[in-house]
Amino acid sequence: MTVIHRLSDLLINQIAAGEVVERPASVLKEVLENAVDAGARAIEVQLEQGGVRRIRVTDDGCGIGRDDLALALERHATSKIASLDDLEHVGTMGFRGEALAAIAAVARTTITSRADGEAHAWRIDGSDRALAPAALGQGTVVDVADLYYNTPARRKFLKSEGTEYAHCDEMFRRVALARPDIGMQLSHNGRVAHxxxxxxxxARIGALMGDDFLQHAREVAADAxxxxxxxxxxxxxxxxAGRDAQYFFVNGRFVRDKLLAHAVREAYADILHGSRHPAYVLFLELDPAGVDVNVHPAKIEVRFRESRAVHQFVFHALRRVLAESGAGMAGEATMAATGQPDAAAAGDATPAPSGALPAARFSTTEAPRGGGPRGWPQAAPQQGRLAMESASRSYFDFAAGARGAASPATAGAAAPFAPQPLPAGDTAPPLGxxxxxxHGIYILAQNAAGLILVDMHAAHERILYEKLKTVLDGRPSVQRLLIPAVISVGAKDMAAAEECADxxxxxxxxxxxxxxQELAVRSVPALLAGAPVAELVRKLLEELREFPASEVVTARRNELLAAMACHGAVRANRQLTLPEMNALLRDMEATERADQCNHGRxxxxxxxxxxxxxxxMRGQ
Structure with a gap:
């Protein structure tokens, strides 16, 4: 029979290090967060051999007093919280009080610090806890050498020097992005990297993400x-191609949260190709009492008290920014080329006279076929066709009215009109x-900045898609099932169906x-009446368990609308007149998310x- 015995403090700290100190970057994260919490205005990081040989962090923060140095290396000893109320409203990066103890258990660690008002600094050795006087200005130096020197089995799991340095560099970037008000420097093997x-x-985002990112990004600013x-x-x-340029901060803390990632992914759903990933640097601020940061040893995951509200806020804030018409970007190019702001791009444009801008009259004979993605039966064909024709008709009727007496035969002929000259800069439309x-595929247009190239099928596809969504927005039409669909589900799905009935x-x-363990489905959205009910409901309940604001139904509906828009859009080799081309350009300027088609191109x-x-080489 085994005997229960107490573990030694060293072994306890080494076990804790398995959670806290995964690799050199983990050490750097904990020490950098301590420096930030100490109120540092300047932080210098020196690495050797990817951080395995040495991690040295110097800051000019408040420092640690002589009597507190020994306590700093004890488990669960901290100055950052003192009660449960402090924990529920924690505003510091660290609060567990076990990082330094875990680091000192697996590496040769020394801490040199001088608190404000002390005559000189003190140094403590992490192994024998010996104190000695030292020379240092106000602040702290944490020196961590020979990581895992006493646990060689753990050291075998470390990667190459280049890989470990890359992880340290990434950790440095996260802290630097979160605190642009702090001066920071990183050097590796004696060479300054940042x-x-x-x-x-x-400016800090531009320095770390590159000016190219800022040139191809839009500013997000939402307040609720x-x-x-x-x-x-x-x-x-x-x-x-990867998620390497995605930074999300909650109250200044970098997090990888499934709820937030899902909200971002849904905001990009209509405009980004499925195999690609967006780049972003986003900062979410809320009451510390509304977020629990004490759910992961490395503090990289959080839990929100009002998760649905947070999800919807992030989703709609990003969606509004990304929905702005691409005409704004053309306006920026106009201003860069001419030095004058473009009124239409700035939102001050007045509608052009209908006689000056005839609109297109595209054929509606190419009705949508197939109704949806491969493998889906035709979903409510009559309703889908009417919805599409209704959405398209306003566009085509406007075209007919603008063109006056033009006939369908004339509409299909080659462009008989001369190109329209550009008016004065303050009245020129962004897309010219x-x-x-x-070659029957691309439209060539001129604006004040230069030449515009438009993929006419992709552009018309986006226009039709947004019109179809507008027609079907609001409370969806419901299709009652003659015989309720009974599906078998687990206990979690039963609970989700009850909690999310509304x-x-x-x-x-x-x-x-x-x-x-059975659910009866008595009605579904009419547009999805032909979809496999059991599969759809199970997927929906799974999403509702993970993300309180599920977008599954909207996504499935939009898949159908995208297919309808693709079939209804003007095809390649369709000869357009100049008035029809200009009408398409004007509709692009008025359409949300006009920069990309439904497939993200x-x-x-x-x-x-x-x-x-x-x-x-003009002028060279």
């Missing part, structure tokens, strides 16, 4: 009283006026218990006069 003076958030979101989110054209059609009803689902691009002059 030297960042205190700066405004915009207790919730505030700020930062920059990239346009879809700047998307990346059409010049010609290239959410399900707002989406068009009538779901109620039919047994201990760009719909237009700008070549400025400077670009063209550079290509032809």
């Amino acid at each position: 030297r960042l003076p205190p700066a405004a958030p915009f 009283g207790i919730l505030r979101l700020a930062g920059f989110a990239s346009l879809p054209a700047y998307s990346r 006026y059409a010049l010609a059609q290239l 959410v399900l009803a707002s989406m068009g689902f009538d779901v109620s218990a039919a047994g201990p 760009p719909t237009w691009t700008q070549l400025t006069m400077a670009d063209l002059d550079r290509f032809f």
